[in-house]
Amino acid sequence: MTGPRWTTGVEAAAIRARYPAAFEGTRERIAAAAIVATMLALAGLAVWRLDVSFARLGTGLVQIAAIVGGMFPPTPGTHLAVFMHALGETLAIAFLGTLTGALIALPLGLLAAKTIVPNVFAHFAVRRVLDTIRGVDVLIWALIFINVVGLGPFAGILAIAASDTGSFGKLFSEAIENADRKPVDGVLSTGGSALHAIRWGLVPQVVPVIASQILYYFESNTRSATIIGIVGAGGIGLHLAEQIRVLEWGQVAFLVLLILVTVAIIDLVSSRLRFAIIGRSTVEVG
Amino acid sequence: MLVVEGLTRRFGTLKAVSDASFVIEPGAFVGVIGPSGAGKSTLLRMINRLVDPSEGVIRFGNENVTALTGRDLRRWRRRAAMIFQQFNLVGRLDVLTNVLMGRVATVPAWRSLTGLWPEDDKVVALSALEQFDIGSLAAKRAEHLSGGQQQRVAIARAMVQEPELILADEPIASLDPRNTRVVMDALLRINRHFGITVLCNLHSLEIARSYCDRLIGMAAGRVVFDGAPVQLTDALARDIYGLDSEQVLDGSARAPEPRVRAGAFGEAAVA
Numbered sequence: 001m002t003g004p005r006w007t008t009g010v011e012a013a014a015i016r017a018r019y020p021a022a023f024e025g026t027r028e029r030i031a032a033a034a035i036v037a038t039m040l041a042l043a044g045l046a047v048w049r050l051d052v053s054f055a056r057l058g059t060g061l062v063q064i065a066a067i068v069g070g071m072f073p074p075t076p077g078t079h080l081a082v083f084m085h086a087l088g089e090t091l092a093i094a095f096l097g098t099l100t101g102a103l104i105a106l107p108l109g110l111l112a113a114k115t116i117v118p119n120v121f122a123h124f125a126v127r128r129v130l131d132t133i134r135g136v137d138v139l140i141w142a143l144i145f146i147n148v149v150g151l152g153p154f155a156g157i158l159a160i161a162a163s164d165t166g167s168f169g170k171l172f173s174e175a176i177e178n179a180d181r182k183p184v185d186g187v188l189s190t191g192g193s194a195l196h197a198i199r200w201g202l203v204p205q206v207v208p209v210i211a212s213q214i215l216y217y218f219e220s221n222t223r224s225a226t227i228i229g230i231v232g233a234g235g236i237g238l239h240l241a242e243q244i245r246v247l248e249w250g251q252v253a254f255l256v257l258l259i260l261v262t263v264a265i266i267d268l269v270s271s272r273l274r275f276a277i278i279g280r281s282t283v284e285v286g
Numbered sequence: 287m288l289v290v291e292g293l294t295r296r297f298g299t300l301k302a303v304s305d306a307s308f309v310i311e312p313g314a315f316v317g318v319i320g321p322s323g324a325g326k327s328t329l330l331r332m333i334n335r336l337v338d339p340s341e342g343v344i345r346f347g348n349e350n351v352t353a354l355t356g357r358d359l360r361r362w363r364r365r366a367a368m369i370f371q372q373f374n375l376v377g378r379l380d381v382l383t384n385v386l387m388g389r390v391a392t393v394p395a396w397r398s399l400t401g402l403w404p405e406d407d408k409v410v411a412l413s414a415l416e417q418f419d420i421g422s423l424a425a426k427r428a429e430h431l432s433g434g435q436q437q438r439v440a441i442a443r444a445m446v447q448e449p450e451l452i453l454a455d456e457p458i459a460s461l462d463p464r465n466t467r468v469v470m471d472a473l474l475r476i477n478r479h480f481g482i483t484v485l486c487n488l489h490s491l492e493i494a495r496s497y498c499d500r501l502i503g504m505a506a507g508r509v510v511f512d513g514a515p516v517q518l519t520d521a522l523a524r525d526i527y528g529l530d531s532e533q534v535l536d537g538s539a540r541a542p543e544p545r546v547r548a549g550a551f552g553e554a555a556v557a
Binding site for chain 1: 382405406408409410412413416421424425445446448479480
């Protein structure tokens with residue numbers, strides 16, 4: 001050491017007297033402990049009330065072993081062409097559904113953004129409508145649209161479009177609200193109109209965010225489109241449900257692997273695209 | 287005593303620091319000067335070991351700093367406190383907690399991770415804040431403070447590390463002139479009162495001359511000057527700063543001459 005420790009001269013009692021608040025905090029700790037205890041109690045109650053039985057899970061394991069055994073080797077059986085066609089259908093449902101939802105949500109998102117529509121009632125109304133749409137799961141939308149347009153992929157497209165309209169509307173409006181005000185002021189300061197301000201101040205900031213959200217939803221909707229196929233809205237899910245029903249575990253395994261690989265490929269491609277889009281606009285020298 | 291021998295750092299093909307060698311006596315206040323991109327930052331970060339050297343050795347006393355790993359490395363970082371241009375505080379945490387970060391290397395892990403700081407450490411942290419007249423800000427969120435206040439919090443954090451060496455990387459580059467003085471005075475006080483060695487990167491030659499006992503000049507990664515401030519003539523400074531020299535030698539007191547070519551915006555502008 002080069003000099004005396006500076007901390008040796010510190011007068012602890014005086015400091016404590018000057019900053020009593022810094023040495024309290026027992027109340028917060030008791031509150032934190034109470035919250036943890038409550039959570040544990042609730043978890044215990046739920047396990048008890050919901051009849052969670054580890055014994056039944058144990059006997060079920062034997063069944064799982066049998067199913068897994070039946071899955072090897074995964075095989076398309078004689079249905080390869082049908083399966084591939086259904087996979088294409090699922091992808092088409094996801095693509096068209098996402099695109100339709102995004103197109104409907106774009107104007108709604110503008111209306112729901114506080115910074116665009118200053119009228120509190122208008123944007124409150126739009127937001128509640130979006131919340132309602134979003135509150136209904138895509139599976140419920142599929143069941144509804146099957147009754148409207150009949151079984152098949154068209155119902156699937158409508159179901160995904162409806163559910164995504166709600167989600168996209170909210171996400172887009174938030175992206176717009178989070179945009180930086182300064183470029184907008186910059187455009188207005190040169191004598192631009194409100195439309196100029198949106199076109200050149202807002203859109204360049206918002207487009208990369210929105211594009212990346214749409215790509216992410218396309219990927220996630222490929223999975224959703226599989227599920228809604230099970231209730232009859234077209235695509236590969238129908239075949240998956242069918243093969244499970246007839247206990248063809250080899251074909252079930254093939255279908256699951258097929259979906260996994262497809263989603264993985266979409267994930268890979270879309271994350272690269274998203275990175276390319278976002279990277280271009282938000283990387284700043286800091 | 288800090289000894290640096292043949293220290294080199296390459297980023298790809300670029301040599302950020304090239305064969306730097308010097309010895310720093312205990313209790314010195316040394317300024318590292320040079321234009322942007324001269325390797326000043328990389329040099330300081332290597333001494334704290336935030337950046338690993340490509341070649342060369344750093345020694346402190348009998349210890350080979352370049353060879354340290356794990357626990358020993360963390361112990362070294364505690365002894366060689368870092369102060370950053372952008373303060374590097376945790377904006378969402380309160381000031382007191384930010385200062386207590388300077389104790390994480392010495393407080394038991396279960397205490398520092400749960401935030402159950404020993405009262406003695408809180409006393410030390412508050413006392414450090416008081417030394418820089420910001421004790422009243424202890425409960426505020428760091429991000430709500432001004433730049434000058436944040437840098438003083440950062441210096442308090444460095445102080446509670448009870449360091450033997452303070453590495454200040456452009457500590458005043460983000461501050462206005464008044465706060466520049468406050469922060470540099472704080473560093474000088476630490477140096478004079480407690481004998482803590484200070485190694486400080488500075489872009490401004492004027493500030494470096496008025497605060498430091500000794501200057502190390504860097505240009506393009508090399509040490510090109512090492513001596514007392516009086517030995518640094520204008521001609522030498524011009525060599526170090528190259529194109530920047532005019533601005534640096536004039537000091538910030540004099541405004542730059544406006545340079546407008548007549549007719550640059552066409553005849554209409556002149557008429």
